[in-house]
Amino acid sequence: MAKAKIxxxxxxxxxxxxxxxxxxxxxxxxxxxxxERASLRTRGRRLKSLTGRQRNKIxxxxxx
Numbered sequence: 001m002a003k004a005k006i007x008x009x010x011x012x013x014x015x016x017x018x019x020x021x022x023x024x025x026x027x028x029x030x031x032x033x034x035x036e037r038a039s040l041r042t043r044g045r046r047l048k049s050l051t052g053r054q055r056n057k058i059x060x061x062x063x064x
Contacts, residue, residue: 004063005063006061006062007061010058010061011062013025014050014058014062015047016062016064021049021050022049022050022055022058022059023047023048023049023050024047024048024049024050025048026044026048029044030044
């Protein structure tokens with residue numbers, strides 16, 4: 001059986017931690033952020049972790 005190919009777009013958009021968590025950037029964070037306070041802008045730059053069904057789906061696309 002042939003080896004499954006890894007989805008390159010998924011590989012670019014998600015990061016796997018050493019503990020196995022999947023991290024991603026939030027969508028729409030840069031839009032009109034100049035009005036927000038600095039703490040909100042910083043919070044928007046942080047990576048968010050995936051849970052549940054989405055995590056399982058992305059793991060399958062990454063070949064994990």
